[in-house]
Amino acid sequence: MTTFDTETRPAALGLRGWNPPLTWAGLAFLAMMIPTAWLALHDPRTFNGVNVWDKPLKFELSIAIFLLMAGWVFTRLPSGWARTGWGRYTVWTPIVASLGEMAYIAWRASRAEASHFNQSTLTAIVLYAVMGVGALALSSTALVQGIAVLRTPNTAGDNPVFRAALGWGLVLTFVLGASLGGYMSAQTSHWVGGIQSDAAGLPLFGWSTTGGDLRPPHFLGIHASQIIPVAALVIIRLFGKAAGLLTGLFVAGYIALAIAVFVQALMGLPLIAL
Known part of the structure; x- marks a missing residue:
């Protein structure tokens, strides 16, 4: 390569x-x-x-x-x-x-x-x-x-911080997107409890508001390549010299968020209850 x-x-x-x-x-x-x-x-x-x-x-x-x-x-x-x-x-x-x-x-x-x-x-x-x-x-x-x-x-x-964020965002799109998506595809549905219908789902996304849904963590995974670099640009603009550390913390927090949302879905809890 x-x-x-x-x-x-x-x-x-x-x-x-x-x-x-x-x-x-x-x-x-x-x-x-x-x-x-x-x-x-x-x-x-x-x-x-x-x-x-x-x-x-x-x-x-x-x-x-x-x-x-x-x-x-x-x-x-x-x-x-x-x-x-x-x-x-x-x-x-x-x-x-x-x-x-x-x-x-x-x-x-x-x-x-x-x-x-x-x-x-x-x-x-x-x-x-x-x-x-x-x-x-x-x-x-x-x-x-x-x-x-x-x-x-x-x-x-490129700014080194942005470039690192772009690279890791792309890598995480595969690591998180494929792993979380693979688990979801191996199930019988994306719902975990709640009403088995998208009719009362979260507006725009359709995610369950009554029970667990495996789509939100998968969404975070596949869109890491867009969200992380954009966040890095904002951090660079706002925090200058501290951008490297803060961007690293953001990436760690993003991974933790994806895992937390996944665990929340497995517990049968909706991302947002309406």
Whole structure:
């Protein structure tokens, strides 16, 4: 992972240096939200108490954020890294995996059926397992990018504290996202007690407000790559020389929070009771 061209700054890979395939794929997922939102408004069918197109809409947004973030990370790396095997892996693996996952989720939604935790038939079990492998491969690309950010020369001239936060945020997206998501996918549902429906869930997110829900800790895991670097930027701006220590404390606190929310869910307690 250390063989690359060490120019003083990343060469242009597309608009403002973002990786073109990842950027266009991310924008495509954002565009997908338009017809999906139209379907949600005109299709009255429900599943688990919410519109059948609610889950595809959320996944399109989440995947778009992941892909756009991955495309932007290339601007923080030497241009030669994009041409390595690992660089190509972090481009095409998330694109292929996300397209497959989204196609399956949308297909199940069109039939008003579960895409996750569906063990109704052998086909459903196999397809759910394949989707799980795809999700693991998708999140593994964040780990590869995170290690690259931490180990390759800082050709982008980033603040060292921000760069460390970016690298560790990407690593934690895999470590927390994959581990917490893996546990959740091995269960029969994401609920732990409470009302087994999203109808009275937390606004916007749909998380249970009456019992435990394994989705909040997974959310913290998969979005660590965005939350931690943004927090580091704020800390750097506000605290200057103390930013390194405070950012390290924030990262430790973030890990502790994800674990605490996970334990809270296992205890059958909602993240927020309404």
